[in-house]
Amino acid sequence: MNTAPIHKPTESELEILQILWRKGDCTVREVHEILEKNKDAGYTTTLKLMQIMHEKGLLSRDTSSKTHIYRSLVNEQKTQEQMLNKMIDGVFNGSAARLVMQALGNHEASKDEIDSIKKYLDELSKK
Structure with missing residues (x-):
């Protein structure tokens, strides 16, 4: 896990991080299905947020298969x-x-x- 100082996650980013901390590695679909239980969230919005979080260094993305798997890089x-x-x-x-x-x-x-x-x-x- 990365221990360097992080950017302060937004509220939406924190919701995604909490899912990944609780469940471990997930696809966008898995994260989206959990988010949808508590709020109205579009799949493409979840995807875009997770892509941005990857760019910020908050998440890693395994692209070795058709379905990308995301993992939290922050503790x-x-x-x-x-x-x-x-x-x-x-x-x-x-x-x-x-x-x-x-x-x-x-x-x-x-x-x-x-x-x-x-x-x-x-x-x-x-x-």
Whole structure:
């Protein structure tokens, strides 16, 4: 996987990346069928987006057979970190605490999620 800094994926590109991260290598048709379940998306639009993502270096494309197979070239964890850091800096003035408090204040967390957060905070405070 590529670990170099990436271009910030657009919302549509991120939807495609999430499919590829979850399912692995896919054809345009496979990606399109998954996208169509949640939104009205034309096949040619999906194809064009994936071609652009290939040009940007976000995806690789295996053209050895008639049906091209696409693969993500960017790491999910690294992409999430880069996008989150940009949001923390740009929206929350560099404060991760403000981001967490905003997220927990606006969304109901399950008991398991809260327990997991407490455990993580305990581990951080021990370092």
